[in-house]
Amino acid sequence: MAQVRLSRVLGPVVGDRLTLEVPGSTVGEVVAALLDELPQLRVHLFDQTGTLRPHVLCVVDDEAVRMEDPDMAATTVEFLHAVSGG
């Protein structure tokens, strides 16, 4: 199992499920499980090609990644929004 933490901005999308446990031990498995659990997140985190949106930050075990390696080991995965805007 891995823990997923989501930006509070995603509250209108996922309700109070901003922190959840999902099965998986790699980034690819965790994200697949997350999108099974909350399929409405897909269009917000990824574009239609499956690429992480440019202003979304993915942090895997305290390391910021662009999800190039789906086999990367993961115990916590955070999806944050960039510090930008007014």
Place this chain on the structure above:
Amino acid sequence: MTTIGIGTEKGGFVLRNGDGEWRLEGPLFPGWKVTAWGVTPEGSYLAALGSNWFGPALHRSDDLETWDQVAHGPEYPEDGPTLKQIWTIHSHGNSLLAGVDEAGLFRSHDDGHTWEPVAALNEHESRPGWFPGLGGLCAHHILSEGDRIWVAISAVGVFRSDDDGASFHRHDEGVTPTAEDPQPGYCVHGLAADPDDPDRIWRQDHSGVYRSTDGADSWERIESGLPAAFGFPVRHDSRSGRLFLVPLESDGNRLPVDGALRAYRSDDGGDNWMVSGTGWNSASTYTTVLRGAMDTDDEGGVFFGTTGGDVWTTRDSGDSWSQVPHGFPRILSVSVLG
């Protein structure tokens, strides 16, 4: 009871007026832009959400209080353009149409639960020559009557289908283009039609204000009495037959002329324009009205919101105006919801 959706840069709001007083509900969707509103054929509500960080999506409600994201909203195919924003939601018979940035059209035949791209527009032969303007490359206004559909695309022009969306053709004859290369670009900002005569269409364009009396086959300038011909929305009130728009000084200075924020109206189909009624602030007001931020209820109610967060209303077809006593973030969309 009048119900108005106010979409802002920082959430959505609902204004209700049943007894002369505006009651405010919200904010909805904190942290999200609300770029458009719609009412489905079965009476549910739709709100289009956008974000600086996350992807756009439609949300749906039966009561304007509890909202759920539409599971299969507008989405381009993997090898298609990028969906950046949903700009407008339009009822077309028993179906719904949505205009988006990057410019395209989506349609729902099941009350807004699922959406499919309209290939005749999204894959139009002229598409390689489409380029965005300052506001993006967006399909922002849709009109329809019977099997005819008009779509306004910023920096490109007006497209019309005569076969319920199976094909689209460009209709900008008489309009001054804002770009010549690689093909003429016509920067339409707003469209309004006369429901009693759908061939009569009014167009607030980057280059001026126009009217068509032949369903957009041709356009003529109608700017007599306006302090400036630039602006964004144009609306038609069915009860009075009056037209409304908000002139701005120029494309290079998108503010009310001399700081006098006023709606202008025409009582004669656009031949002549004048300041619409009374009630306006005497103090200077340097704000703008965006293209999606004005709507009518076709019963004498006209409503618009500004980038400064003010909402102005008239209930007597523009004879008198008043300001809603609430302040909002930058207003992107104003829609009559009931």
